[in-house]
Amino acid sequence: MMENANPNSIISIRNIWKYFGKNVALQDVSLDIAAGERVVVIGPSGSGKSTLLRSINRLEEIDRGHILVQGKDITDHHNDINVMRRNLGMVFQQFNLFPHKTVLQNVTLAPIKLLKLSRKKAEDRAFALLKRVGISDKANVYPAQLSGGQQQRVAIARALAMQPAIMLFDEPTSALDPEMVGEVLDVMVNLAEDGMTMVCVTHEMGFARTVADRIIFMDQGQILEMGAPDRIFTAPRHPRLRQFLNQIL
């Protein structure tokens, strides 16, 4: 159905366009991401990197083009997006934990309601995940009682509870106080080492460098350059990328 869709890629983005009113947010973007690959998207604000990420689980509806996730077109309305989203964990800049639910309930809500897990099974899974992100002692408190870094780690656990094949991170550390960035990045590094497919929009260049298999540089709704982190940081080719790196490094 799709021409040149790479059979090895878990996410296949094909010539997508997105407009906000008259402004073009994504112009003819194409990208293939392999299973187990860690991709970090960088670029100035307004470059379309968050829009690209949010298009992958259809939080943004693209205007043209196709996105295949595990071979299924998410833009095809015959495919149940709610089922497909279970495989696409997402972590937001503002955490977006459910404030009326405890940490444990945040993590168990979707598995119980959507995967029909028993409470016991869902809680076992939740405790294992909370332990993994280092906050199992906070299982019964409400999100408002947690620090930003702790909330974001719960948000990661909540997304992982659906056992997604792919994790999408939308600037997960941008809303955090500097001293809390490390604890969240540690969890993400740990996740990357376990072979999770990750697409991460971030400004943390140190993280990008250590974790990414590939770095994508975007500006004005286009991918201007991509490559291995060493190459991107030491030998940037595109003048816009050089300028961007000069500004932030």
Add this chain to the structure above:
Amino acid sequence: MQDKIEGQSKGNIVMVTEENAMPDSRDGQSKNTIIMVTEGPSIPDPREWRIVNAWSIALAGAVITLCCLAWFKPEPYREILTFVPDGLAATFQVTLLSICCAVPLGLLTGLGRISRNRLINLVASTYVEVIRGIPLLVQIFYFYYALSGLLQLSRTAAAVISISFCYGAYMGEVFRAGILAISKGQTEAARSLGFNRFQTMFYVILPQAWRTILPPIGNECIAMLKDTALVSVVSMPDLMQRARSFANNSYLYFETYTVVALIYLIITLLLSKVVSIMESRLNYYDGKR
């Protein structure tokens, strides 16, 4: 995005709402929606539980006045006090039945008003516009007299239906504002986990919106109790109707209506306290670190 202030015709709620009622997915900013209530006794703020405040003065004043009148001037006040409260049963009956109908109707209307389905949205919006433009008194007459050839409603049914329809529309606006006040991020988080729209609304949005919604809904219910006085015009034997018949027979207009006013005041003040306690119970998850 531009905010506008939406004043309502009945004048009991002022809401600052989004210009655009349709949820717009690309703007993740939280919306500054507030709901202010400007009619009826103000809901006491639990943080200001001082002995002397407007609420306690009003309640103590009303109770003391009523007691003094009955004690020092038993003729005619005791007689009034034994005759008139018979109507309380009808007043509460109409109020409770109307609440039971108006709250679900308001929820449906609020959901309809934010629905993406054009038809549902139009039906809900038209209902709100029509009802808000017609005085409750006219609606009561309409259901009881104007439609009598068609429906043959009992007094109670006509009273409950007209009040429910009227308050359903107002509560619909409260529900709508309360739902829109929940940040877009909550919807996105739920949807990204795989919840559909319906599940997102019932597991994530409404449980949170309920906190914003409860105080104005509680106040609407209190206003509803007061407005049941209007159903006395169709000879519903409520508090007001009992007072009218007593006054008409005895010509003691001042005495009778003083007692009725105090009784209504005491009831609404007590109910506003109940709403305030319920509200503070709903704040359990706001814990500070």
